[in-house]
Amino acid sequence: MAETVLGLSRKAFYVLGLFSVLLLIQKGNAYEFKVGGPKGSWAVPSDPNAASFNKWAETNRFQIGDTLLFVYPADKDSVLKVTKDDYTNCNTAAPLEKFSDGHTVFKFDQSGPHYFISGVVDNCLKNEKMVVVVMADRSNRSSNSKQTELSPPPPSAEVPPSPAPAGEESPSPPPMEENPALAPSEESPPPPPPNGASAICSTVIGFIGAFVGSSLLVF
Numbered sequence: 001m002a003e004t005v006l007g008l009s010r011k012a013f014y015v016l017g018l019f020s021v022l023l024l025i026q027k028g029n030a031y032e033f034k035v036g037g038p039k040g041s042w043a044v045p046s047d048p049n050a051a052s053f054n055k056w057a058e059t060n061r062f063q064i065g066d067t068l069l070f071v072y073p074a075d076k077d078s079v080l081k082v083t084k085d086d087y088t089n090c091n092t093a094a095p096l097e098k099f100s101d102g103h104t105v106f107k108f109d110q111s112g113p114h115y116f117i118s119g120v121v122d123n124c125l126k127n128e129k130m131v132v133v134v135m136a137d138r139s140n141r142s143s144n145s146k147q148t149e150l151s152p153p154p155p156s157a158e159v160p161p162s163p164a165p166a167g168e169e170s171p172s173p174p175p176m177e178e179n180p181a182l183a184p185s186e187e188s189p190p191p192p193p194p195n196g197a198s199a200i201c202s203t204v205i206g207f208i209g210a211f212v213g214s215s216l217l218v219f
Contacts, residue, residue: 078119
């Protein structure tokens, strides 16, 4: 009975550990946002005069790698990714990307604003449109700035002396001063440190002397 309880306890511990690992992996990966919230959908807002999709987007933090999930009836609506001007004017004639599968997943591959409108002009005019601002990837900027700080400045080019006027001799360059730090030292070099063999011999001799001294004290 005790062995059965112990086995069940071990299994429960393993399951709990696996669940914790899965949660950590999920947090480290990109996140999927359902447009409009968990119960929302890509449709004309209940209040056409309110920019409800933009308010929802402002309450979230989007990063590169995250995805948007648009849920809508495929036979009645669509999703267009457009420019800023087409977003403002609800122009559906030349979208950057068009989706009409009813379950669109859009992945962010760059930072900055992204503009989405409904493929139905009348729906777009009723505020079925959205602006999503993706945060900049600061990791690349920080690494580039560190590399710039660590890189040495380029050597300055030496300016050659200007030529002397006609009929005059060019001035001779000033004599080079001797660097005292580069002059050879007149002091004798320090004696070399003892090698490993001499250190071992000294240790052995000291050990023998200590043993002999303790033997004399005993006798």
